[in-house]
Amino acid sequence: AQSVAQPEDQVNVAEGNPLTVKCTYSVSGNPYLFWYVQYPNRGLQFLLKYITGDNLVKGSYGFEAEFNKSQTSFHLKKPSALVSDSALYFCAVRDLYNFNKFYFGSGTKLNVKP
């Protein structure tokens, strides 16, 4: 079975500091990984994806994610957090054998304090 896990329910960071939101995956093969962000009372918005190629993926709003095959991780990062980055973040993986199916993590709430 394929899955992703987000080990932290909540991450707190001060504005201007770097942030990391963690995601680990369990996939038998090369994964297709995604990060989405959900602002209050809104649907999910796509941030970035890893399909193949460079391990460092750059996405929207200054976010990037590092794919690490040996650690089976795909952590979301940003060098300098903004208060407006406060939101719920979801990691997701696409089923390798059925592209129509997706598996999401439980979500991590990011709080950026001024």
Add this chain to the structure above:
Amino acid sequence: EAQVTQNPRYLITVTGKKLTVTCSQNMNHEYMSWYRQDPGLGLRQIYYSMNVEVTDKGDVPEGYKVSRKEKRNFPLILESPSPNQTSLYFCASSPSGRRSTDTQYFGPGTRLTVL
């Protein structure tokens, strides 16, 4: 504006009263999907559709039905809602379900409460 719309946005109903949540996209996408979001569980896929008249079960299809008679619409039907279907529901679409690179576009969500 390219978007996925859902109606209603909020719904309170009673056990056993049939309801439909509509989903529509204006991007000519082939693929559409329904998810439910519950605290601590993230999003779980209910049903998806690869194209008109082609649908299949996700991970949590019990108690739900879907249909895809037109490309733009993908309604979610609860024939006999129960309190355990109280949740936040999202519809999503993407150009195709066949390409690994396709990303999904999500609707604004429907908050359903079943009493």
